[in-house]
Amino acid sequence: MTARLMNGKAVARTVRDEVAADVSTLVASGRPAPGLATVLVGDDPASEVYVRNKRRQCVEAGMADLHRHLPADITQSALKSVLDELATDPAVSGILLQLPVPKHLDTAALLARIPASKDVDGLTVANAGLLARGRVGLVPCTPGGVMRLLDEYDVALSGADAVVVGRSELVGRPMAQLLLQRDATVTQCHSRTKDLVAVCRRADVIVVAAGVPGIIGGDAVMPGATVIDVGIHRTPDGLIGDVRFDEVKSVAGLLTPVPGGVGPMTIAMLLANTVAAARALDERSVGA
Amino acid sequence: MTARLMNGKAVARTVRDEVAADVSTLVASGRPAPGLATVLVGDDPASEVYVRNKRRQCVEAGMADLHRHLPADITQSALKSVLDELATDPAVSGILLQLPVPKHLDTAALLARIPASKDVDGLTVANAGLLARGRVGLVPCTPGGVMRLLDEYDVALSGADAVVVGRSELVGRPMAQLLLQRDATVTQCHSRTKDLVAVCRRADVIVVAAGVPGIIGGDAVMPGATVIDVGIHRTPDGLIGDVRFDEVKSVAGLLTPVPGGVGPMTIAMLLANTVAAARALDERSVGA
Numbered sequence: 001m002t003a004r005l006m007n008g009k010a011v012a013r014t015v016r017d018e019v020a021a022d023v024s025t026l027v028a029s030g031r032p033a034p035g036l037a038t039v040l041v042g043d044d045p046a047s048e049v050y051v052r053n054k055r056r057q058c059v060e061a062g063m064a065d066l067h068r069h070l071p072a073d074i075t076q077s078a079l080k081s082v083l084d085e086l087a088t089d090p091a092v093s094g095i096l097l098q099l100p101v102p103k104h105l106d107t108a109a110l111l112a113r114i115p116a117s118k119d120v121d122g123l124t125v126a127n128a129g130l131l132a133r134g135r136v137g138l139v140p141c142t143p144g145g146v147m148r149l150l151d152e153y154d155v156a157l158s159g160a161d162a163v164v165v166g167r168s169e170l171v172g173r174p175m176a177q178l179l180l181q182r183d184a185t186v187t188q189c190h191s192r193t194k195d196l197v198a199v200c201r202r203a204d205v206i207v208v209a210a211g212v213p214g215i216i217g218g219d220a221v222m223p224g225a226t227v228i229d230v231g232i233h234r235t236p237d238g239l240i241g242d243v244r245f246d247e248v249k250s251v252a253g254l255l256t257p258v259p260g261g262v263g264p265m266t267i268a269m270l271l272a273n274t275v276a277a278a279r280a281l282d283e284r285s286v287g288a
Numbered sequence: 289m290t291a292r293l294m295n296g297k298a299v300a301r302t303v304r305d306e307v308a309a310d311v312s313t314l315v316a317s318g319r320p321a322p323g324l325a326t327v328l329v330g331d332d333p334a335s336e337v338y339v340r341n342k343r344r345q346c347v348e349a350g351m352a353d354l355h356r357h358l359p360a361d362i363t364q365s366a367l368k369s370v371l372d373e374l375a376t377d378p379a380v381s382g383i384l385l386q387l388p389v390p391k392h393l394d395t396a397a398l399l400a401r402i403p404a405s406k407d408v409d410g411l412t413v414a415n416a417g418l419l420a421r422g423r424v425g426l427v428p429c430t431p432g433g434v435m436r437l438l439d440e441y442d443v444a445l446s447g448a449d450a451v452v453v454g455r456s457e458l459v460g461r462p463m464a465q466l467l468l469q470r471d472a473t474v475t476q477c478h479s480r481t482k483d484l485v486a487v488c489r490r491a492d493v494i495v496v497a498a499g500v501p502g503i504i505g506g507d508a509v510m511p512g513a514t515v516i517d518v519g520i521h522r523t524p525d526g527l528i529g530d531v532r533f534d535e536v537k538s539v540a541g542l543l544t545p546v547p548g549g550v551g552p553m554t555i556a557m558l559l560a561n562t563v564a565a566a567r568a569l570d571e572r573s574v575g576a
Binding site for chain 2: 124125126127128129130131132133134135158159160161167169173174176177180183185186187188189190192193194199
């Protein structure tokens with residue numbers, strides 16, 4: 001068996017097209033275009049590249065780019081003031097604080113200034129709480145993107161045995177919650193798991209977000225299973241994931257490549273969250 | 289093999305004694321006694337019994353009983369005002385809104401008025417978010433009590449295969465989070481799980497909170513496993529749990545009885561949360 005590859009680039013394009021159509025509808029109805037405020041502190045080159053891509057795709061979807069670039073030595077209180085201003089600015093639908101911020105700043109306290117309704121990265125404790133309680137909130141972009149990929153390829157989740165490898169706050173944990181909401185029987189594995197291969201081999205769906213290059217091989221995959229690789233690692237031979245691609249490709253039924261699988265979905269889901277936040281804000285102001 | 293029974297009554301007594309000692313220490317240092325505000329709306333007889341027990345144990349531990357009994361026809365806004373007053377009252381360390389409230393009231397909106405720092409039932413979205421993010425908050429009493437029982441009986445959790453049967457917001461979901469924090473490999477099962485017996489039989493630790501009388505029998509338990517029964521059901525033959533006690537007793541290594549297992553732990557953990565909330569409040573006011 002050779003796995004069918006899940007084309008994240010194509011699905012991300014579909015999501016971006018949907019977002020652009022939603023933005024057009026909003027604007028046609030006389031509402032302002034949704035605005036994304038990306039907040040970049042300092043001059044880390046990798047962060048600059050990430051933020052530039054987010055801003056570009058935001059503009060391509062017809063949304064307003066409300067970028068703020070702040071000096072690396074900004075004080076906690078000055079940065080808080082910027083976030084507070086964005087929080088109350090009606091032109092700002094979504095706020096994204098690009099992480100990591102410089103070490104002298106308190107990330108958790110800064111994230112706490114972002115209202116849950118504008119938290120398009122799904123990073124706040126408030127949105128984590130809503131997710132844990134099975135309520136509607138803004139979902140972190142990477143796990144949200146994985147769910148969209150699974151749906152696009154009609155992967156059955158209700159009653160399926162799903163395994164999430166990794167328990168990070170921003171991917172592994174919310175990923176498990178999202179699979180649970182869709183009625184999968186979810187097992188969360190991590191570095192202390194005794195027999196990772198045995199646990200994974202029982203799964204219909206495996207999402208690997210361990211941050212360990214090639215941790216999952218063909219021996220850990222049930223024939224025909226769906227395998228989603230969230231990992232991305234730069235090596236002398238190019239980008240690789242947490243999955244040993246060639247091995248797993250010959251066992252799995254569906255598999256995401258790296259690159260071109262989960263990666264492209266993340267920014268697309270950020271855009272989808274931003275337009276969703278704008279719509280919700282709009283409904284509240286109409287209701288008020 | 290015959291399972292050793294886990295004595296919830298005795299462990300709850302230990303917890304209550306610890307709380308009483310903590311309260312004495314606080315008072316001896318010149319601080320006011322912690323105060324628990326139980327809020328009872330209407331005259332449901334079962335709720336009255338629950339609240340009476342909580343108040344009694346609160347007083348026995350040396351804490352102040354700040355009970356509020358409100359009429360069944362109270363308006364949402366009047367009840368909100370009561371909660372807001374308790375939220376700012378420095379004599380109130382913990383607030384417990386006894387659920388369910390009458391149907392004309394919006395439970396989620398009411399719970400949102402309780403500050404996370406006084407949410408001794410661990411019911412708020414804010415505390416669910418802290419738990420989901422692996423941070424320190426006030427933990428719902430029943431899952432907190434299960435963790436204490438496991439620790440009291442030295443059940444190894446790191447790397448253990450743990451299964452939680454049930455995914456309620458107040459027991460199943462936080463239970464899985466707490467086991468994960470202790471490095472167990474956690475599988476969450478529910479009504480859509482395909483083969484519950486097979487999943488449970490792989491587990492070193494099973495926590496059953498399905499709300500279905502006798503759903504787990506001896507065939508679902510690995511010899512020597514630890515089985516915690518959160519269920520409690522009134523039948524013509526007396527109280528029974530979610531576990532078929534006689535069957536499981538002959539297979540498991542450790543087992544909670546019903547009654548006398550998890551049940552007594554719940555109020556004990558409420559008291560422990562209240563003194564923890566008082567201490568945290570105290571530290572913040574000293575720090576300010």
